[in-house]
Amino acid sequence: MSKIRHIAITAEDPFATAELFKQALGLEEISRGDSELAREVYLTDGYINLAIVCWKRTPETPNPYPDGYGLDHFGVQVDNLEGAEAQARKAGAVAQPPPPVDLSRLSGNTLYFEKKLALAGVKFDLSSHGWATKKA
Secondary structure, three states, rough: EEEEEEEEEEOOHHHHHHHHHHHHHHOOOEEEOOOOEEEEEEEOOOEEEEEEEEEOOOOOOOOOOOOOEEEEEEEEEEEEEEHHHHHHHHHEEOOOOOOHHHHHHOOOHHHHHHHEEEEEEEEHHHHEHHHOOOOO
């Protein structure tokens, strides 16, 4: 069975936004980072991983948010990655375009997704191992 385990939002100030969500919803912070590519905070309620991210402007991506900030994508943990991808593609899902940044340059945080797809204009990730919900 597939389970939603991750939600990613973008914010101009992820650190301040994380504090608001911690106060409003009682979420726990499990990690944060500030690399040359992004400022990011990861929160959890013990079940769902919430990423709050702001990609930095770089020569390669001078405007990383042409549509503004807000919900970016959600992530689904699946038992069978290939089967879940095949099922999603049969329903019309297509691969997301690659991110406009080199994700290997991120420091300190693990990339949890294994497949990035889009369906009906909504981006989602598939992962067989899931997302962190506890401090490392």
